[in-house]
Every structure is written in structure tokens, then in C-alpha cells.
Amino acid sequence: MLSSTIELLRTARRSAYAIGAFNIYNLEGVLAVVRAAEETASPAMLQLHPSALRFGGPPLVALCLEAARESTVPIAVHLDHSSSAQDIRYALEVRLPSVMADGSHLPYQQNLEFTRQMTRLAHSFGAAVEAEIGRISGSEDGLSVSELEAKMTDPLQAREFVEATEVDALAVTIGNVHGKYRGEPKLDFDRLARIRELIEIPLVLHGTSGLPAELIGESIRLGVCKFNVNTEVRGAYLRNLKESFTREPAIDLLDLMEGGIAAMQSVVRHMLELFGSVGKA
Numbered sequence: 001m002l003s004s005t006i007e008l009l010r011t012a013r014r015s016a017y018a019i020g021a022f023n024i025y026n027l028e029g030v031l032a033v034v035r036a037a038e039e040t041a042s043p044a045m046l047q048l049h050p051s052a053l054r055f056g057g058p059p060l061v062a063l064c065l066e067a068a069r070e071s072t073v074p075i076a077v078h079l080d081h082s083s084s085a086q087d088i089r090y091a092l093e094v095r096l097p098s099v100m101a102d103g104s105h106l107p108y109q110q111n112l113e114f115t116r117q118m119t120r121l122a123h124s125f126g127a128a129v130e131a132e133i134g135r136i137s138g139s140e141d142g143l144s145v146s147e148l149e150a151k152m153t154d155p156l157q158a159r160e161f162v163e164a165t166e167v168d169a170l171a172v173t174i175g176n177v178h179g180k181y182r183g184e185p186k187l188d189f190d191r192l193a194r195i196r197e198l199i200e201i202p203l204v205l206h207g208t209s210g211l212p213a214e215l216i217g218e219s220i221r222l223g224v225c226k227f228n229v230n231t232e233v234r235g236a237y238l239r240n241l242k243e244s245f246t247r248e249p250a251i252d253l254l255d256l257m258e259g260g261i262a263a264m265q266s267v268v269r270h271m272l273e274l275f276g277s278v279g280k281a
């Protein structure tokens, strides 16, 4: 069934587990997430990056929403990382019920203003909003410790930001990184605990690909109830394509697609286990 993001996140937080939000790009991605969620009786989220939304447009949105409605488990559908008011408005108009208004690249006051406006807009459509303060990047190479800390979420600022914007969920930056981690991932759990003390709304962790099970578990104990996953699922699909063609150059298209689904589904299943959402649907 199609569920609201907020409903899923609140329920998860009450019961000390988390929701996996998976970036998908095509039919195979949608089916992989929904099948993994159904086979494990787990809630889950489908999320579209603005580049995927621009590529697939209303048919891709309709596919996500319909797959969620038809599913036997609760599935929410969400727009990921959108830093453009135009993209957010478009997403709301094509009926995405949940969006990320990402002003994290802006100076703090501008981020606050952007997020406040986008939250007002999204709420007028009945949609939920995730925002971010602090700045997650793709690679932290070459930064000193103080530069890294400057990019992390400041707990007091986060509280002020949440109160001023009335956003529904907050993505935190505590050492998490999009894509691959260089070396061993380290998360600032003292910072996360302090943020949790000060903020009531659900917390989100981006950059989950590459995080070991222990860091995921500790993040959940400290209040994270949504994990964003992209690179590992997408990578499984691409690896499967490559291996399939190497093994069988004349492979049937449907077999190729089924292989891609199975490869992504097994990554999603593993993640749902780590998030503790198995059996919670």
C-alpha cells in the first residue's frame, strides 16, 4: 500500500528500527525494492533523484506510485536531493507525496529561507519535506579535521532550523559520505546524540552505501529512522549487466532484466535486515 513518509518514519522510530529509502531509476529498480520489501514483510521507500525524475517524468512517478499502491507492504515514494524550487514544484504537481528540499549547499540563513518556503509549498500540497543542514559531499579527501567538522550538522543550529522551517524530517551530516568511503567510515555519534536530544522530528542518514553494520545499528539506537541507499543498489545492477553480457552475449532481454532485479533485490534485502525493518510491515 502507498504510505506516507511521516507515518513510516514515526512508526519506525517508536519501535527502534529504520526505513530504507532506495534510489531507483527504472522498472527493474522499482520491482527490486518492492519485491525485497514484500519477501521480508518490511516497509520501504522508493526515491527518485531529480535527474531520474527529469528522465522518466510523470510515467516514472506513476510507476512508483502504482507499484506502492499494489504492494502488500507499506511503501512511500519520495523526491531525493532537490535544490531547485522549480524541480520541487514540478514534483509536487506530478503528485509526489514527499520531497527533499536540499539547501545544504547554501549559507545557513539562505538554506533556512529556502527550506521554509519549500516546506510551506509542499505542505500546501499535503506533502512531507526532508531538509538537510551541514554538507555531505562525495569525497572528503584533502580536508583537515576542522574543515570536516565545519561541514557537520551543528546541533543548536539544527534545532533553530527545524523550529523556523517546520520541516518534517532532517538529514544530518556526521561524517557520512555519498558514494564510496575513503578508508574506514567514521561517524560522530556524540554529535548525533546531541542532535537527537534537541530535535523531535525523524532524523535521516544519507550515504549509507559503504557503512558497516555496526555503524548502522548504532545510528538507529541514536535515533536515525531513515537511511538513503543509492550506490550499492545501482552498482549491483550495473555489475549484473556487465557479467551477463560477458557470460552470454546474446542474452534474452527479459532474462537480463530479471537478473538485474535479482541483483538489486538481494542488496535491498540485506539492507532491510540491517535496518531492522524485516517483519515490521
Ligand code: G3H
Binding pocket: 023, 049, 080, 081, 138, 178, 179, 180, 230, 231
Ligand atoms: O544522493 C545523491 C545522489 O543520489 C548521488 O548518489 O553517490 O551514488 O552518486 P551517488
Ligand code: 13P
Binding pocket: 023, 080, 081, 177, 178, 179, 180, 205, 206, 207, 208, 209, 210, 228, 229, 230, 231, 232
Ligand atoms: P549512497 O550512494 O552512499 O548510498 O548515498 C545515497 C544517498 O544518500 C541518496 O540520497
Ligand code: ZN
Binding pocket: 081, 178, 206, 207, 228
Ligand atoms: Zn543523499
Ligand code: NA
Binding pocket: 177, 178, 179, 180, 181, 206, 207, 208, 209, 210, 211, 231
Ligand atoms: Na556512501
